Amino acid sequence: MTRVRFAPSPTGFLHIGGARTYLFNWLYARKLGGQVVLRIDDTDTQRSTDASLQSILEGMKWLEMPWDEQHYQSKRQQLHADAADALLKKGAAYRDFTPATTDKEKASSESKKGAWLCNPGMRELSTEESDRRAAAGEPFALRFRGPREDNGGVAFKDMVYRKQFRKYADIEDFALLRSDGNPTYHLASCVDDGDLKITDILRGQDHLTNSFKHIQIFEALGYDVPKFGHLPLLLGPDQSKLSKRRHGAIVSVVNYRDAGFLPQAFVNYMSLLGWSSKDNQEVFTVDELLERFEPASILRTNSIVQFDENDEAKWAPPKAVWLNGQHLRSMPVEKLMKYVKPELEKAGWWKDEYDGDPAILRTIDSIRSRYTMLGDFQLRAAAFFNDDFPTEEKAVANLDKDNARELLRGLADPIEALTEFTHETIEAALRGYAEENGVKAGLLINGSRAALTGQSVGPSAFEVFELIGQQKTVRRLRAV
């Protein structure tokens, strides 16, 4: 049974990079009929916050790609401690009593001199001395004892990056336990992956070099080594790895939700970053994605998410916006209502009887043809749900053109006289009336759109008449 996991750490919100990793994991597992595990990697108690956790859960929920199990790493600490113990007893790990270097500058300048492998003297400490110093309460970090006499290395086949190899001489004695006794990411992650029977690990390419260490841990602990697949990184427009710190809230998944993206459009956009269908198709429903997704065609090149931090109105990646329009217009309208309803509620226009009302569905179906974001439903649809709606400048201009107002008031009569109120009868009535008065139909068409919706743009005017209804249409024409 294929089991994958997504293991975010709650040290910030869920960003596009993480969401894309989750998407690929999800597609991969679902395609194989496997299971998806969500594990919150909260071992870094210093930096983990509840707000981050909520943001992650919220973002994940919005994506509509459900997971099967949820775990918290902080609740599995006994497991990690036992594993550390076992490794120490086996001799696969040793205590390092060197005080921690908190000075980042120093650490990085030291590593600039060459490859750092271990702190001098520590790996050779006798068991007796090590035990004695530990018993005396001296703080220590537990380090993995990498093979040093062996000039071989660790090899694995990456699903994306193919054959990978790293010499033991290039793998340092990484820490398993911090001096405060907490497990590091490496230890906790591997122990949990092993214990949770994770079979396939798809994660960011920034972990590629970690995988060599992890394989060593899996093997030392006697777990089956999972299959690895590393995904190319998502970069910001500045070409640096997408991160909460550098790029801020703009890369947060909930930011896209709040901007009026449809989850399936957002998912579609993410799927196109580092993967593509062989036939160049770009617009996919989630089902189609599930059908077409092929781990073998995951790219190895990093891709840039084209957002614009300097443009408050148009910050979102243009292609994501375009995709949203595509999904907004092509999704079954009944399904779309799930997302439109909250918009109408926020605007204060929603009524309970709207639920399943075919007239409402028709209205939404019509007006969505001009919308791209969900927010458009509350920003631009007032006239369809309320008698009180603003009239924009360009619409006023249409009404003020020639003697449009007067003519529109007169148009109310033939409209009112219609016994059948359809696109065809309305059009005939309007065009006939225009001819009678010796004006171009366009004057009345644009004028009535302005009168009925307060807007100069939108669906076909005759369709608007129908949607608004005969009574209201007459009323609005007379009030112009």
Next chain:
RNA sequence: GGCGCCAUCGUCCAGUGGUUUAGGACAGGGCCCUCUCAAGGCUCAGACACGGGUUCAAAUCCCGUUGGCGCUACCA
């Protein structure tokens, strides 16, 4: 510094030795459609980082250079 990954239009992708005057999508320009605006259709502009090989033939294979990215923490 060391180790590794990557390198096709502004961006996202196609392309796995000849079918390529390098294809599609987004964004941009133009035209058409048209009652407006979208959508849609057509169209223009726009790229194989560089240098060496290998080969009858290279965007495609090899080497080097350059560039970008990542890792190099008792962060994940």
